[in-house]
Amino acid sequence: MTKPYFEQFSHRQAPIYAPLGSCRRWVWNFLAGATIAAGAAYLHWRWTASLNSDAFVFSVCVATAESLFFLGTSLFYFDIWDEGDTPFGAVWDDNPWRTPQSTTTTVDIFVTTYDEPLDVVGPSLEAAAAVYVPDGVRVRVCLLDDGDRAGMALEADRRGISYFARQTNEGFKAGNLRHALLRTSGDFVVICDADTRLLPSFLQNTMGYFRDPNVAWVQTPHWFYDLPEGESWHRWVTRQSPRWIRACPRTARWCSRVIARVLTWMSGKNRVGRDPFLSDPSVFFDVIQRRRNRNGASFCCGAASIHRREAVFDAALRDKTQSVSKAAAKSRLNTQACLSAHPLQPYRFHVSEDLYTSILIHADQAARWTSVYHPQVEARMLSPWCMTAWAAQRLKYAGGTFDIAIWDNPLFRKGLNWRQKLHYGATFWSYLSILWAPVLLLAPVVSLATGWAPVSAFSVEFFQRFLPAVVLGELAMVAACKGHAIGAGRVMAVVALPVQLRALYCVLRRQTPQFAPTPKLPNAGGTPNMRHVWPHVTLLGVMGGAAVLGVWQTAQHVPGYSASLLWVNLFWLGVNMSFVVRAVQMARWRPPAHLSQDHTTVSQQSTTEVQHVAHSYSN
CATH class of the missing domain: 3.90.550.10 (Spore Coat Polysaccharide Biosynthesis Protein SpsA; Chain A)
Known part of the structure; x- marks a missing residue:
């Protein structure tokens, strides 16, 4: 009988989470306050001096989305402002719940x-x-x-x-x-x-x-x-190399090392396939x-x-x-x-x-x-080990949260103090951001396709006000998160958009969110299931088309297009596309061969689980 795949990870030791140090806390609090101040100054300028009258509706939509994200950032900063661990007491000494009738x-x-x-x-x-x-x-x-x-x-x-x-x-x-x-x-x-x-x-x-x-x-x-640890870029490149290169071992090793170094520099990571579902x-x-x-x-x-x-x-x-x-x-x-x-x-x-x-x-x-x-x-x-499992899990998370936020919101419930309400509100606000996140995601597409700019001009003044808020925000998150990866959350916010929008649609129609269990098997879903990411593939096509159109229109000196509009929007379009393409990578990810073999006791369960969850996701 083949051992379950997860037994190969049983040797891993649990991480120890250290408390937030006093120095790091001071730096984080200072940077958070500076970010709020810079963000407020930017938005004041944004609404009073930068709206583009030639594309007023588009400009107002983008400014509104930026303002809503700023409000979400403020809630999040309150959410994580400081730690307050509860003091621990021993269980076996003077237990207050014991009574003379029962000492156990x-x-x-x-x-x-x-x-x-x-x-x-x-x-x-x-x-x-x-x-x-x-x-x-x-x-x-x-x-x-x-x-x-x-x-x-x-x-x-x-x-x-x-x-x-x-x-x-x-x-x-x-x-x-x-x-x-x-x-x-x-x-x-x-x-x-x-x-x-x-x-x-x-x-x-x-x-x-x-x-x-x-x-x-x-x-x-x-x-x-x-969680899969992935493999080194060198090993990955070697596996992907064509046969005619592998036929020459010395050439193959040299090419693999060069390409691996380039990919490491471009991705900022020394391994590929690590935590593929951002779990x-x-x-x-x-x-x-x-x-x-x-x-x-x-x-x-x-x-x-x-x-x-x-x-x-x-x-x-x-x-x-x-x-x-x-x-x-x-x-x-x-x-x-x-x-x-x-x-x-x-x-x-x-x-x-x-x-x-x-x-x-x-x-x-x-x-x-x-x-x-x-x-x-x-x-x-x-953790989920296939796209179907990931989609089912995210659908349940989003559906349950939206259902509470819309039909029984704790912000209007008596008994919670204002601090607790703000904490719960931060959770709901983060999910509701799917209503304005698409505006910023698609803003570069609109600009490159139409020549409309969300600001009156991409001038020096714009960057003087915009960049401090962004840079301070990045530094604040680095200080706040104690070395944990902060990029995965941003990628997940984009990748999960279609699933969360579907969850919101179902909740607004009073459809009860599904309770299907999340399959956690290497073979769940079988071959790469691209049906979960067709919105992402479509969006990537639209983004690519907008980039080509923007370059062509700028080269033809079409009125409304300029070099500054082209390069700024190409930059943000590239960032957004790097987030969206992660969904395709997730759908195509397969476990290593030695972990994806059918196990004697799970193979019969796998098909039933996947069909059940897939049905709840697609209906």
């Missing part, structure tokens, strides 16, 4: 699954059973199989763990969790996805936070330990989530989190009571009928049940529940 604290570890193969679920169960148990704590491992599979039941029985299955999939993952919660009694609940492999230190390093009786949950970072979540967890903790606004991300059962049910009961009261008053039905129509939802039945439930608990003023973000990795997980 119980913890249920839930491993949720739907159609993931045993090759994926098995290591998660093994890791859960191997977690170090602190003194005075009793652990129960539970397999929550929403696929109701006989094989999983037998595996649970073989391992001596509890097994829960349902006849229906109401509420999907949230419903699966509720089904198990109503049949267990642990004081605390650990949530794991099918691929979540807890580290032995998980309980030891998280339960101490619950010494504070108001802590409702503790979230830990997601670490994708299977590394370090910036989100170590920068954004960690710094939201200072205001108690780090939301739950589902897997690798631990929850106080009392808090989960307390918030659910309050939410149910409010929903029943509103429904009874609106429909004039009796209370019993409303109770039946609104089932208890410890985790809200939603594609983003973790984010939704976080909002409900944070907004519960009566209970004063708080959350904690633990900054160090305590679990390992699997």
Whole structure:
């Protein structure tokens, strides 16, 4: 039997995320303030002195998009202004939740699954059973199989763990969790996805936070330990070389070295194929989530989190009571009928049940529940390894976030303080940027195709006001992100545009976002699936055509065209195209041959998973 592909990465050690140093914090805060000041000055000049009257509508559209992005930058700077890690307390000393009747604290570890193969679920169960148990704590491992599979039941029985299955999939993952919660009694609940492999230190390093009786949950970072490291440019060039060159080893080696050096210089990277789907979540967890903790606004991300059962049910009961009261008053039905129509939802039945439930608990003023973000990795997980998996994952993220932002926005919910609202608002604003991002993405295309300039002139004054804001912003991000790669987020914002626009369209039509699980297999999707990137290919064609047209029109001295308009827009067009082309590279990426072999236990699952997710993405 062939080992699962991810076993070849088991030797990798989890990263250690250091806190933001005082010197770096000072530099970051200074640069952030300078960026805001330079950006505000630029926009004031932009609106008062630079609008192009010859292309007024186009100029106003671009200036509006720039202003909206500036507002998003300001929200983001507030989001990550400073760290505020929660002090940690030992779990086994003077536990405040112990009572004379029960001196043992119980913890249920839930491993949720739907159609993931045993090759994926098995290591998660093994890791859960191997977690170090602190003194005075009793652990129960539970397999929550929403696929109701006989094989999983037998595996649970073989391992001596509890097994829960349902006849229906109401509420999907949230419903699966509720089904198990109503049949267990642990004081605390650990949530794991099918691929979540807890580290032995998980309980030891998280339960101490619950010494504070108001802590409702503790979230830990997601670490994708299977991210492809890629290969050196030299090796990649050697593989791509034609046979007639490889027939001459000395010539092949010399050519490969020269081309590899050129590609390294052009790309700024010494390897190709590293993290092909831009899945590394370090910036989100170590920068954004960690710094939201200072205001108690780090939301739950589902897997690798631990929850106080009392808090989960307390918030659910309050939410149910409010929903029943509103429904009874609106429909004039009796209370019993409303109770039946609104089932208890410890985790809200939603594609983003973790984010939704976080909002409900944070907004519960009566209970004063708080959350904690633990900054160090305590679990390992699997990343998407095909375009179909990536598209399904991004569709769910965007659909769930848009659904909450549009139909139950926490900014209008009582209970959240203004700081928490700004943090949640920053999340929603980043997704809503898909409404104005296309304006800046297509602005060079419009300029090169029509000769319209978004500013009155690309003069020295323009660059004197524009460049300081851009340069200071880049330096601020470098200082803020502690060495994490910052370019991937910008590329992802462009690459994910079609998926996010589709998610917004579905939400506006009141179509429930799909809950299809994300396949995480090397062979998922089969051959390169270009249907996910046809908008990107089309856009690249339009951009290339605009570049050719702009050069031709400038060479012909067509009125409206100038050398400055041509070169400025060609530069930004090249930058934008480098982002868009990344989507095509993602779709064409294939795992290394030694990792893409069919595995005995996963090959039969792969086709079903991919078809299910592809259907949810395309319909």
